[in-house]
Amino acid sequence: xxxxxxxxxxTRVFPEVVNLMVKTMSEDYGNPSSMHTKGVEAEQYIKExxxxxxxxxxxxxxxxxxxxxxTESDNWALIGTAMANRRTGNHIVVTAMxxxxxxxxxxxxxxxxxxxxxxxxxxxxxxDPEKLRESVREDTIVVSMMYVNNEIGAVQDIAELSKVxxxxxxxxxxHVDAIQAFGKYPIYPKRMGIDMLSISSHKLHGPKGxxxxxxxxxxxxxxxxxxxxxxxxxxxxxxxxxxxxxFALAAKMTYADLDIKVERMYQLKQKLVDGLLALGDVHIxxxxxxxxxxxxxxxxxxxxxxxxxxxxxxxxxxxxSAGSACSTHKRNASPTMQAIQAPKxxxxxxxxxxxxxxxxxxxxxxxLSVLGEVLPMLRRYTRR
Amino acid sequence: MFRMxxxxxxxxxxxxxxxxxxxxxxxxQIKRTLRRVEGRFSVTKESGRIYVEAVTEFDYDxxxxxxxxxxxxxxxxxxxxxxxxxxxxxxxDVVDYMDKMYPDKKxxxxxxxxxxxxxxxxxxxxxxxxxxxxxxxxxxEFSVDVHHPQILLQVEIRQNIYVYSEIIPGPGGxxxxxxxxxxxxxxxxxxxxxxxxxxxKRGVVIDAVYFHAPPYTSERAKQKVVDLAKLxxxxxxxxxxHIVNFTDIQLYIYDKCPHDELTIIMRRYxxxxxxxxxxxxxxxxxxxxxxxxxVASQTVQSLTVTNEVCTMPVFRPxxxxxxQEIVDIALKIDTYETSIQPYEDCCTIFVAKHxxxxxxxxxxxxxxxNLAEKIDEMLKEAVDxxxxxxxxx
Numbered sequence: 001x002x003x004x005x006x007x008x009x010x011t012r013v014f015p016e017v018v019n020l021m022v023k024t025m026s027e028d029y030g031n032p033s034s035m036h037t038k039g040v041e042a043e044q045y046i047k048e049x050x051x052x053x054x055x056x057x058x059x060x061x062x063x064x065x066x067x068x069x070x071t072e073s074d075n076w077a078l079i080g081t082a083m084a085n086r087r088t089g090n091h092i093v094v095t096a097m098x099x100x101x102x103x104x105x106x107x108x109x110x111x112x113x114x115x116x117x118x119x120x121x122x123x124x125x126x127x128d129p130e131k132l133r134e135s136v137r138e139d140t141i142v143v144s145m146m147y148v149n150n151e152i153g154a155v156q157d158i159a160e161l162s163k164v165x166x167x168x169x170x171x172x173x174x175h176v177d178a179i180q181a182f183g184k185y186p187i188y189p190k191r192m193g194i195d196m197l198s199i200s201s202h203k204l205h206g207p208k209g210x211x212x213x214x215x216x217x218x219x220x221x222x223x224x225x226x227x228x229x230x231x232x233x234x235x236x237x238x239x240x241x242x243x244x245x246x247f248a249l250a251a252k253m254t255y256a257d258l259d260i261k262v263e264r265m266y267q268l269k270q271k272l273v274d275g276l277l278a279l280g281d282v283h284i285x286x287x288x289x290x291x292x293x294x295x296x297x298x299x300x301x302x303x304x305x306x307x308x309x310x311x312x313x314x315x316x317x318x319x320x321s322a323g324s325a326c327s328t329h330k331r332n333a334s335p336t337m338q339a340i341q342a343p344k345x346x347x348x349x350x351x352x353x354x355x356x357x358x359x360x361x362x363x364x365x366x367x368l369s370v371l372g373e374v375l376p377m378l379r380r381y382t383r384r
Numbered sequence: 385m386f387r388m389x390x391x392x393x394x395x396x397x398x399x400x401x402x403x404x405x406x407x408x409x410x411x412x413q414i415k416r417t418l419r420r421v422e423g424r425f426s427v428t429k430e431s432g433r434i435y436v437e438a439v440t441e442f443d444y445d446x447x448x449x450x451x452x453x454x455x456x457x458x459x460x461x462x463x464x465x466x467x468x469x470x471x472x473x474x475x476x477d478v479v480d481y482m483d484k485m486y487p488d489k490k491x492x493x494x495x496x497x498x499x500x501x502x503x504x505x506x507x508x509x510x511x512x513x514x515x516x517x518x519x520x521x522x523x524x525e526f527s528v529d530v531h532h533p534q535i536l537l538q539v540e541i542r543q544n545i546y547v548y549s550e551i552i553p554g555p556g557g558x559x560x561x562x563x564x565x566x567x568x569x570x571x572x573x574x575x576x577x578x579x580x581x582x583x584x585k586r587g588v589v590i591d592a593v594y595f596h597a598p599p600y601t602s603e604r605a606k607q608k609v610v611d612l613a614k615l616x617x618x619x620x621x622x623x624x625x626h627i628v629n630f631t632d633i634q635l636y637i638y639d640k641c642p643h644d645e646l647t648i649i650m651r652r653y654x655x656x657x658x659x660x661x662x663x664x665x666x667x668x669x670x671x672x673x674x675x676x677x678x679v680a681s682q683t684v685q686s687l688t689v690t691n692e693v694c695t696m697p698v699f700r701p702x703x704x705x706x707x708q709e710i711v712d713i714a715l716k717i718d719t720y721e722t723s724i725q726p727y728e729d730c731c732t733i734f735v736a737k738h739x740x741x742x743x744x745x746x747x748x749x750x751x752x753x754n755l756a757e758k759i760d761e762m763l764k765e766a767v768d769x770x771x772x773x774x775x776x777x
Contacts, residue, residue: 307602308599308600309599310599311598311599311600311602311603312599314599315598315599381635381638381734382734
């Protein structure tokens with residue numbers, strides 16, 4: 001049996017999405033910028049996709065821009081606003097547990113002369129609104145926050161935090177990295193006070209290499225990719241028709257009956273967490289089951305190195321990811337593990353299980369039974 | 385400007401009656417190596433020299449880089465090949481050559497002529513003198529130094545005329561396949577690929593054995609060793625990489641022996657397995673990347689205890705090298721970047737905090753008695769189930 005429990009790394013593409021993409025490559029393969037029929041046909045896919053996203057997010061179509069994925073969206077939101085507003089501002093705020101797609105950009109901007117504040121989070125991975133308020137200054141250009149943390153599934157109350165930011169400085173932009181949240185939560189930027197929102201396709205059964213950045217019309221931002229002037233000159237490059245069409249269909253399918261799917265994921269998550277705790281000597285990182293994201297469980301198996309557990313499970317057809325990249329030569333805890341101040345003995349024993357709407361109860365049962373079988377052996381052979 | 389290379393080789397020259405065997409091995413290896421380079425080449429032996437000539441368009445840099453991986457080559461001389469159209473034309477071409485090769489000119493030179501075709505109207509001395517003065521007439525910034533010239537311009541009169549002055553150093557050593565076969569213990573670290581390179585350099589064909597310990601070592605660690613074997617094989621030629629599953633033996637030792645002796649006992653069994661595979665594959669020696677004192681298992685006492693299980697000679701070409709000296713070679717042969725990828729190898733997964741550094745052979749043997757029940761069967765199993773990856777770059 002196989003149990004793919006690494007859906008936060010990437011997901012299997014829906015077959016309907018694959019079929020649609022094949023059609024855009026084999027039949028309607030035109031370049032939307034071409035003036036002839038082939039171009040017009042291809043353009044329809046983009047228009048259709050944009051309509052879909054506008055409906056899901058409840059935003060005007062003109063505020064949606066396609067990118068090569070979550071990383072580009074994050075880069076653009078931060079670098080684009082920093083560059084466009086450097087006359088009036090010089091400061092950006094990120095959290096200490098950002099994904100490198102934000103964290104490394106903040107490091108880059110710091111080298112370019114911008115001031116950067118890295119907000120601490122608590123042990124559950126949550127931002128303290130009071131500390132956030134203190135961090136926002138008169139010259140703060142943008143605050144970037146992660147809706148759902150990719151490692152431990154911590155969720156932020158974005159609407160509330162946005163109010164805090166805007167209350168302190170109404171000119172500060174709110175950027176939200178929703179790469180792990182989109183497809184799990186209804187997200188409405190206008191109601192939640194989000195000025196920019198990063199989304200990636202391959203986390204919700206769409207293809208890799210495509211994502212989007214929602215940008216509120218009033219945001220002052222410059223492009224970071226220049227060229228043929230596609231997407232109103234804001235993001236040049238031939239439109240990725242197969243990717244965008246596939247991405248939109250995947251989003252549409254994901255958001256159909258979302259509440260029912262999410263409830264099912266929470267039930268599976270609960271089952272997994274209960275089963276893990278019953279194994280003994282297991283620590284679950286982050287928030288309580290129903291408060292955290294429905295699809296991420298981060299567990300530390302005390303006394304077992306995560307990499308070894310990962311390979312043991314892989315041998316039995318179970319795919320998970322290790323909490324930290326580790327080897328004897330390089331044992332660096334991830335930014336998230338450092339931010340939540342997890343002790344070393346837990347970080348090096350941490351494995352992430354991530355579910356999707358395609359995850360089955362059998363997969364969870366199988367995973368738990370294999371863990372019950374292999375853990376005693378793994379705990380017996382350790383470095384002394 | 386160059387379409388031809390004169391290949392210099394040294395040690396082969398002293399091998400007496402076996403000389404042609406060595407030359408043929410060298411030519412075979414040059415041909416094999418040039419197959420991975422763009423273009424077609426003819427490789428010929430003519431009066432004790434090897435010439436590589438491009439017969440189609442080719443990439444100069446790529447070709448030189450490939451020739452630099454052929455053991456046995458001491459120097460690679462890019463040659464300009466001229467037709468014999470009389471002295472006037474030769475003089476013009478040679479002056480032109482000097483201009484193109486040395487645009488700054490401010491150097492000393494000497495012309496050396498070899499006249500293999502004796503019916504050429506001028507003799508060697510005369511030719512050298514005339515060409516030298518023509519060069520000086522054209523470019524007075526050059527100057528002549530017959531004792532220690534910076535440029536030694538060689539002109540060889542054969543059916544055609546060969547002109548060259550540069551020698552690009554080759555790797556040296558002996559042509560592959562002229563010195564038997566040995567089995568390399570390849571770990572994934574920096575030292576063992578270097579050790580394999582050094583022994584292959586002496587003309588020895590090598591195979592390799594890697595000890596894999598899933599789930600404690602990952603698929604990526606194994607892939608890294610395959611990648612390293614490929615890098616080494618650019619020099620050493622095709623090799624068979626034997627991947628031994630070592631997990632059960634390691635855990636058995638863990639269960640039955642004192643923890644601080646785990647590494648040393650483990651290495652003794654690795655040597656035994658490697659030797660058994662070597663025997664099956666027709667190899668007559670083992671190669672390791674051990675270097676005295678580098679880690680606890682490489683103290684002189686540890687090496688002695690490890691060595692004790694071997695009946696074949698064990699070559700340890702980096703035994704007296706400092707780490708930096710080994711790294712320098714790894715950088716030169718391009719294995720370093722791959723070696724430092726951070727994947728765990730099976731020697732470190734259970735390593736004790738304080739392993740023995742001065743193991744006592746009698747004590748180790750006593751500990752190994754605890755393994756008597758199953759170890760022979762496990763060793764046989766490890767040898768029999770080893771996976772073979774054919775490496776050919």
